[in-house]
Each structure stands twice: as C-alpha cells, then as structure tokens.
Amino acid sequence: MKDTIVLYPALGRGHLLSMIELGKLILTHNSSFSIKILIPTPPNTTNIDTTTFGCDSSITFHHITTASPSTATLPSHLLAFDTCRRSNQNFHHLLQSISKTTNLKAIVMDFMNYSAKEVTNNLDIPTYFYYTSGASTLCVMLNCPTVPKNTENFLIQIPGLPTISSKDMPEAAVDRMIPPVFCIGPVTSAPCVEEDKNGCLSWLDSQPSQSVVLLSFGSLGRFSRNQLKEIAIGLEKSEQRFLWVVRSDSDEESLEELLPQGFLERTKEKGMVVKNWAPQAAILSHDSVGGFVTHCGWNSVLEAVCEGVPMVAFPLYAEQKLNRVVLVEEMKVALALKESKDGFVSATELGNRVKELMDSEKGKEIRERILNMKMSGVEARAQGGSSCVALNGLAELWKEEDHLTLYSPNT
Numbered sequence: 001m002k003d004t005i006v007l008y009p010a011l012g013r014g015h016l017l018s019m020i021e022l023g024k025l026i027l028t029h030n031s032s033f034s035i036k037i038l039i040p041t042p043p044n045t046t047n048i049d050t051t052t053f054g055c056d057s058s059i060t061f062h063h064i065t066t067a068s069p070s071t072a073t074l075p076s077h078l079l080a081f082d083t084c085r086r087s088n089q090n091f092h093h094l095l096q097s098i099s100k101t102t103n104l105k106a107i108v109m110d111f112m113n114y115s116a117k118e119v120t121n122n123l124d125i126p127t128y129f130y131y132t133s134g135a136s137t138l139c140v141m142l143n144c145p146t147v148p149k150n151t152e153n154f155l156i157q158i159p160g161l162p163t164i165s166s167k168d169m170p171e172a173a174v175d176r177m178i179p180p181v182f183c184i185g186p187v188t189s190a191p192c193v194e195e196d197k198n199g200c201l202s203w204l205d206s207q208p209s210q211s212v213v214l215l216s217f218g219s220l221g222r223f224s225r226n227q228l229k230e231i232a233i234g235l236e237k238s239e240q241r242f243l244w245v246v247r248s249d250s251d252e253e254s255l256e257e258l259l260p261q262g263f264l265e266r267t268k269e270k271g272m273v274v275k276n277w278a279p280q281a282a283i284l285s286h287d288s289v290g291g292f293v294t295h296c297g298w299n300s301v302l303e304a305v306c307e308g309v310p311m312v313a314f315p316l317y318a319e320q321k322l323n324r325v326v327l328v329e330e331m332k333v334a335l336a337l338k339e340s341k342d343g344f345v346s347a348t349e350l351g352n353r354v355k356e357l358m359d360s361e362k363g364k365e366i367r368e369r370i371l372n373m374k375m376s377g378v379e380a381r382a383q384g385g386s387s388c389v390a391l392n393g394l395a396e397l398w399k400e401e402d403h404l405t406l407y408s409p410n411t
C-alpha cells in the first residue's frame with residue numbers, strides 16, 4: 001500500500017490554493033508519497049474545478065460534505081471554523097475509508113481546522129497544523145499566552161470582574177508547549193492565465209515596464225461606496241497607471257454607479273478597472289506591474305515577494321494588520337497607509353502613498369529590498385535551501401513508524 005499524506009485545507013480559496021501548493025512541494029521532494037486533498041464543501045457552494053490546479057496523478061481530491069448549516073448567521077470569518085466542526089463526522093468516515101486502501105502516514109490540516117483534531121486523536125493519526133500566514137504572526141499567536149508571564153505586573157481587565165494580576169492566572173493559561181515548527185515556503189500558486197476573462201494581461205502588454213500599480217484585496221475584501229470613491233479620487237490624483245479589481249458591498253451595482261462620475265472615461269488611457277476578480281498572481285508576474293496596493297492577505301504578500309513587487313499596505317481583516325507591521329517595519333517592503341479609527345483611508349493619503357511607491361527615492365529603496373527578498377525566496381526553495389531541508393526532514397519523519405514520539409523539537 002502506498003504511503004499517503006492527507007491534506008485538509010480550510011474553507012476559502014487562499015487556504016485551498018496554499019494547501020495544494022504544499023502538496024505539490026511535498027511530491028517534488030518525495031515522489032513516493034500519494035497526496036489526498038480533502039475539500040470542505042458546505043451546502044449551496046459550487047464545486048471547485050480541481051482540474052485547473054495543474055496537479056499530477058499522485059494528488060487526488062475528495063469532497064467532504066458538511067452537515068446542515070447552523071441556525072445562527074455567522075460572520076464570514078467564523079464560517080471556516082464552523083464548517084470544519086460540522087464536517088467532523090464525514091471527515092471521520094472519509095479517513096476510515098482512506099485507511100482501508102492506503103498506508104495513512106499523517107494528516108496536515110489548516111490551523112483553522114483545529115476542531116478536526118478531535119477526529120484524528122480518536123483515530124490515532126499523527127497530525128500537523130499548516131499555518132497559511134507568515135511566521136511572524138504565528139510567533140505572535142504562539143507567544144500570546146506568555147505575555148502575562150513575561151511582563152511584570154501585567155493586569156487583565158475583564159468586564160464584571162476585578163482587575164486580575166497575571167500572577168494570579170491559572171498555570172495552564174500561561175503554560176507554553178510550543179510544538180515543533182517546520183518553516184516551508186514561500187508557498188505560492190502558479191499564475192493562472194485562464195482566469196483572465198477581462199483581458200487584464202493583454203492590457204498590461206500595452207503598458208510600459210513597471211509602470212502600473214495593481215489594487216486587489218483578496219477573496220473577501222470589499223468596500224463601501226464611500227471608500228471606493230475615495231480610492232478612485234486618490235488614484236486619479238496620483239497620476240499613476242493602475243489596474244484595479246473592484247469589489248463592493250453592493251454587488252448588483254455597475255462600475256459606473258460605484259465610481260465617481262466620469263472617472264472611468266477620464267482615466268481610460270491610464271487605468272483599467274475590473275469587477276470582482278482578476279488573475280492576480282499572473283498580473284503580479286507581468287513586467288508592466290511595478291506596485292501593489294494589497295489587503296496584506298498572506299498569499300498576496302507571498303505572490304508580491306516572489307515577483308519582487310513593492311507594496312502599499314491596506315489591511316482589512318483577520319491577521320492583516322499584524323502582517324502590515326511585519327511588511328512595513330520588519331521587512332521594509334511596503335508603505336503603510338494612515339487610516340481613521342474605523343479604517344477609512346482618505347483620497348489624499350492613498351494618492352500620496354501610491355505616488356511615493358511608484359515615483360520616489362523611498363519607493364526605489366523598497367523595490368530594491370523586495371528584489372533581494374525575491375532572491376532569498378528562490379534560495380529557500382532551491383535544493384539545500386531552508387524550506388527544502390525542512391520539508392525533507394518532515395518527509396523522513398513520515399516515513400518512520402511512530403514518528404511523533406521519535407521527534408524532539410530541538411534535534
């Protein structure tokens with residue numbers, strides 16, 4: 001029976017694509033494994049066309065149907081957790097049937113699928129969490145519970161309770177058992193030109209080298225009409241060429257209705273605006289693109305780093321504000337936008353930052369820095385590079401029996 005690794009991504013395109021790329025990476029270095037990717041499928045969602053991902057036959061896809069939706073309407077950022085929890089029973093059945101025909105060595109599940117750990121514990125299958133964002137934010141999460149421990153006299157305010165000193169916290173709440181961490185990546189998906197229904201790439205072909213700034217905000221990023229208008233005014237003022245993927249709170253409205261009057265006509269020589277979706281990775285790899293206004297989703301960040309495209313950070317949700325800190329202050333490959341308390345960004349601020357990125361000494365420095373980082377990414381993934389070594393170490397563990405007990409984090 002073939003040694004099999006099961007990959008269990010969380011709901012959401014970014015999570016799925018990243019997991020698929022991990023599967024491909026595992027096979028690049030260890031072709032003896034077979035990979036099974038389980039796709040959570042909540043009711044009323046269209047099935048994903050898995051034939052477009054360029055996977056070889058050692059990777060197969062299996063849908064896990066999700067039990068009927070909970071009655072509560074959940075905010076979108078909680079949907080992934082809920083979907084996983086409701087899929088546990090079917091996940092259990094699927095793992096049992098996979099184990100009958102293959103030698104199931106390990107499960108790698110998205111960290112958001114932590115509730116499925118209950119199932120793998122019951123079945124006694126070695127389980128790894130895949131963290132699809134950056135190492136820095138993982139570090140923040142792993143260290144959060146130690147904050148009270150490290151900080152003298154740390155006071156915790158909880159409504160309805162007196163102020164609690166960190167010294168009075170239960171030990172379990174500040175106990176850290178950090179698991180072994182394997183740093184793999186950068187993991188990015190291959191540019192998919194088939195998705196270019198609006199002709200973005202041929203428009204880019206007609207633009208000068210590194211002249212266009214891309215504005216794209218992930219799979220969930222959407223704006224109010226006011227914010228869209230402000231972005232449009234700022235872009236126009238910046239006088240830069242742009243390609244903007246617009247998604248709004250009101251899906252049924254046309255671009256003409258959403259954007260300031262005459263904007264599309266006035267900017268048609270310099271700009272292209274598309275609604276909802278564009279092939280972002282392919283666009284970032286195009287020579288005409290020289291800057292990227294991003295919501296700081298980690299897939300987007302990695303795509304920009306791997307193509308050497310400097311960024312303006314416009315975080316919207318999840319851990320994106322933390323990512324901004326890392327991009328701006330640590331990696332120094334992005335400019336930060338100043339926003340109001342409720343996250344609103346003015347036209348002047350957006351226009352100034354876009355101009356600064358595309359047309360200033362500081363912008364040039366950021367570009368040089370990210371080009372160096374692009375090379376570091378290539379080196380990490382090359383034979384003998386840090387990612388390759390980590391992945392090989394992991395594969396060796398999977399080939400061993402009882403590998404969880406054999407592994408010690410610092411060896």
Ligand code: UDP
Nearest residue numbers: 014218219220277278280281297298299300
């Ligand atoms: N993406 C795309 N076209 C779009 C918007 C997003 O191809 O118009 C892709 C983008 O290239 C990235 C993924 O969707 O691979 C978004 O992942 P990310 O982690 O950046 O953000 P999320 O959607 O998870 O917030």
